[in-house]
Amino acid sequence: MVEPILDVRGVTKRFAFNNETVTALADANLRIEKGEFVCLIGPSGCGKSTLLRMVAGFETASEGELLMWAKPVQGPGPDRGMVFQDYGLFPWLTVAKNIGFGPAARGRPTKEVRETEKRFVEMVGLTRFADAFPHQLSGGMKQRVAIARVLANDAEVVLMDEPFGALDAMTRERLQAELLEIWERQKLTVLFVTHAIEEAILLADRVVVMSPGPGRIVADERIDIPRPRDPTSPEFNELRRRLSGLLAGHH
Amino acid sequence: MTQQSALRGPLLAAAFPLVALVAWHFTTSGRAYSLIPPPYEVGLELWDLAFGGIYDDAFSETLLTHALASMSRAYGGFGLAALVALPLGMLIGRIEIIRAMLDPTLQLLRPVPVTAWLPLAMIVFGLGPRSAFFLVFLGAFYPVLINTIFGVRSVEPRLFEAAAMLGLSPSASFAKVVLPASLPSIFTGLRLGLGLSWVVIVVGEMTGVQTGLGAIIMEARQLSRTDIVICGMAVIGVLGFASDKLIMLFGQWLLRWSPQHG
Numbered sequence: 001m002v003e004p005i006l007d008v009r010g011v012t013k014r015f016a017f018n019n020e021t022v023t024a025l026a027d028a029n030l031r032i033e034k035g036e037f038v039c040l041i042g043p044s045g046c047g048k049s050t051l052l053r054m055v056a057g058f059e060t061a062s063e064g065e066l067l068m069w070a071k072p073v074q075g076p077g078p079d080r081g082m083v084f085q086d087y088g089l090f091p092w093l094t095v096a097k098n099i100g101f102g103p104a105a106r107g108r109p110t111k112e113v114r115e116t117e118k119r120f121v122e123m124v125g126l127t128r129f130a131d132a133f134p135h136q137l138s139g140g141m142k143q144r145v146a147i148a149r150v151l152a153n154d155a156e157v158v159l160m161d162e163p164f165g166a167l168d169a170m171t172r173e174r175l176q177a178e179l180l181e182i183w184e185r186q187k188l189t190v191l192f193v194t195h196a197i198e199e200a201i202l203l204a205d206r207v208v209v210m211s212p213g214p215g216r217i218v219a220d221e222r223i224d225i226p227r228p229r230d231p232t233s234p235e236f237n238e239l240r241r242r243l244s245g246l247l248a249g250h251h
Numbered sequence: 252m253t254q255q256s257a258l259r260g261p262l263l264a265a266a267f268p269l270v271a272l273v274a275w276h277f278t279t280s281g282r283a284y285s286l287i288p289p290p291y292e293v294g295l296e297l298w299d300l301a302f303g304g305i306y307d308d309a310f311s312e313t314l315l316t317h318a319l320a321s322m323s324r325a326y327g328g329f330g331l332a333a334l335v336a337l338p339l340g341m342l343i344g345r346i347e348i349i350r351a352m353l354d355p356t357l358q359l360l361r362p363v364p365v366t367a368w369l370p371l372a373m374i375v376f377g378l379g380p381r382s383a384f385f386l387v388f389l390g391a392f393y394p395v396l397i398n399t400i401f402g403v404r405s406v407e408p409r410l411f412e413a414a415a416m417l418g419l420s421p422s423a424s425f426a427k428v429v430l431p432a433s434l435p436s437i438f439t440g441l442r443l444g445l446g447l448s449w450v451v452i453v454v455g456e457m458t459g460v461q462t463g464l465g466a467i468i469m470e471a472r473q474l475s476r477t478d479i480v481i482c483g484m485a486v487i488g489v490l491g492f493a494s495d496k497l498i499m500l501f502g503q504w505l506l507r508w509s510p511q512h513g
Contacts, residue, residue, distance in 0.1 A: 058412055078418035088413035092431040092508045102417035105427065135510040153417055 003070065004031040005189050006055060006157060011064035013050050013215075023214035024050045027064070030208060030217065034156075037183055037190045039200035039207045042247065047215020048193045049161055055191060056082045056159050068157070078102055081150025083160040087142045089134040095145050096121055096130040102153030120152040123182075140171035147179070151186065158183075160192045164199070176202060180227065197243050201236060202229050209246045219246045288478040296478040297485070310467070310479060318486060320462035321452050324380065325494075328387025328455070329448040333441060336392050340399025340440075345429065357396065365390045365451045373458050383455035383463065390451035391444035398440025402433030435509050438502045445498055449491035464490075 008030040015022045025047035032038050040048040053059045054066055057076040066073040068080065076082075081102075089098050100117040108116070121130045124144040134142055143163055150158055164172040180203060183190055194200055200207045201223055209219040221243065225235055272290055280289040288296075299305040303312035342349045343357075365386050376382040406429055414428050415421075456465025464483045471479035506512035 056412075056416060058415075076412065076415035078416070080416065082412070082416045084409060084413070086409060088409045090410060090413070090428075090431070092434070094508075101414075101419075105414070105417055105419035105423065133508040135508070149417065 002033055004067075005034040005069060006030070006032040006191070007067040007070070008051070008055070009065050009067070011051070011054065011061045011066060013047065013054065013059065014062045025054075026214040026216045028215075028217050030220075032189060032191065034189050035187050037180075037203055037205045038192065039204035040191065040193045040210060041195065041197065041200045041207055041243070042210030042215075043195065043212055045212035045215065046210035047212070048210050050215065051210075052082075052159050052161055052191060052193050055157070056080055078106060078153045079155060080157045080159055081153055081155030083143070083146045083150060083158065083163045085162045085165050087134070087139075087146050089142055089145055089149075091134050094131050094133055095126055095137070098134070098145050099149045099152045102149060106153075116152050120148040123151070124148040124178075138171070139167050140175060143167065143175060144178075147182070151182070151188075155188075157189045157191065160190065162193055162195070165194070165196075172199075177228075179203070197240055197247070198231055201225075201239050201243070202231060207243060209243060211247075221246075286477065288481070293478045293481045293485075297482045300479065300482055310471075310476075313467070314482075314486065317462050317464050317467045317483075318490065320380075320460075320466075321456065321464040321487070322490065324383050324387055324455060324463065325445075325448045325452050325490075328384050329391040329445050331384075332388045332391035332444055332448070333395050335388075336395035336440075336444075337399055337437070340396045340437075341403050341429075343396075344400040344403035344433075345425070354400075361393055361397075366454055369454060369458065378459035380460050382458035383452075383460050383465075386455035386458070387448045387451055390455075391448040394443035394447060395437075395440040398436045398443070399433070402436025402440075403429050405436070406432040435506055435512060438506060438512075442495065442498050442502065446491065446495055449487060449494065452487065 008028055011025065011028045012023065013025040015024055028047070028051055030038075030051075040051065042048050050059065054061055055068075055073065057073050057080065073080075082088075090101065093101065096117040099120050100113045103113045103116050104110075117130075121127055124147065126141060126144060126148075129137060129141065134145070137145070146163070147158075164175055167175065176199065179190075182188070190203075192200075192203060204223055207219075207221045207223060208217055209221065210216065211218045221239070223239065225233070225239070229236060275287075276290050279285045279287050280291075295305055297314075299307075299311050300314040301312070305311070339353075343354055344350070368386060368389055369382075372382040372385050376385050410428050410432055411424060414424055419427055452463070453465035453468060456463040457469055460466050464487050468480050468483040471477070471483065502512055
């Protein structure tokens with residue numbers, strides 16, 4: 001058996017809330033191999049974002065362990081880049097400087113940082129906007145910057161928390177296609193949180209279905225349809241029906 | 252059409268003062284016992300204050316000296332206030348124990364108006380420019396402090412997460428995240444502080460200093476030279492306005508990344 005890049009073992013997360021303990025995630029187990037594109041899907045309160053944030057190192061597990069390459073995750077780090085729904089760009093930095101933030105923060109030489117900036121600005125098609133500030137960009141462009149800064153930092157795992165949820169439909173479709181292309185070319189491992197069934201089927205190798213009260217994993221479906229996937233095809237619809245059923249069945 | 256719209260702002264801005272000037276003229280001019288001098292007399296006096304050659308009294312040609320004295324106090328007091336309030340605000344905003352120790356006292360002293368400090372300042376610092384300097388310092392101190400504390404405390408948590416996952420060490424996050432993120436608030440504090448240092452300059456110069464626009468106003472008042480009082484008011488207004496424009500230009504450059512400023 002291949003060693004997984006990410007291994008979530010019996011992870012439970014409890015929060016204190018108004019003097020009560022709320023279980024956000026109960027006994028989650030998940031193995032992800034290098035190069036896999038995995039979507040976490042489920043209604044709000046199912047613990048999908050909590051699981052993602054624990055992998056990122058922003059939260060710690062109450063029980064169980066999270067391993068990356070068999071080593072426990074200890075706090076956030078550049079090997080696990082995160083793309084937030086609200087972008088989280090630094091408003092005072094230009095597009096290029098946002099992309100170069102990670103390499104600069106890790107003390108890479110200035111010349112190398114410049115080259116990295118240039119390469120990744122180009123990669124996400126923002127060369128004309130390299131010196132623009134985030135507030136001058138559209139939502140889709142901001143999210144491209146957020147993806148580029150994670151890739152420019154050599155992230156092995158890209159964690160995405162409903163990254164396209166705030167975008168209009170056309171922009172979302174284009175970014176989904178671009179993301180798949182980058183994922184294939186860079187051999188990335190992607191853990192992608194969404195609540196849209198269609199998005200999950202369109203993107204993922206595996207769809208992990210989660211359910212609330214308490215948050216838990218209820219199914220782990222492999223998607224074998226060859227890419228590019230056609231959302232109007234019969235097998236796509238078949239999967240959509242099955243995942244809908246899984247989501248509805250566990251309320 | 253475009254030319255017309257370019258002139259629109261200045262024309263609208265000038266309309267009200269012009270009307271006020273006309274009203275001032277017709278209510279004061281030609282009345283022998285008017286306590287308020289008509290505008291052209293004030294204009295003449297302003298010329299005499301600046302360049303002399305009209306009345307040749309004790310006030311002639313003294314405007315530059317007074318204006319420079321006031322400017323040095325306004326900017327000096329403001330500069331000192333910024334020098335103390337900026338680091339103090341950052342410490343109070345970011346370090347819990349310092350906040351717990353200093354914030355209550357500072358908040359307790361905050362409602363005490365600068366005018367109330369005047370007698371005490373004169374006892375501690377004596378009659379003269381040091382008291383004036385202190386009062387201006389006090390006036391500019393709180394806006395800078397309060398806005399700095401607010402700025403460094405209200406950094407979006409998301410930005411710390413973004414910086415951490417990109418590999419920024421916690422020790423570097425103050426310089427790379429907190430400071431730039433709080434610049435808009437800090438700038439607001441500096442602008443308010445500079446404005447207030449012009450507001451309190453007259454109070455500051457009531458402490459028995461010989462020069463300064465506040466001093467000349469107080470002296471002219473005792474001599475019932477209302478024309479000079481009005482000249483002093485006008486010059487303070489213009490200098491304060493100009494220094495605000497300057498700091499705004501600086502802010503537009505500094506915060507060119509911010510949709511609210513740039």
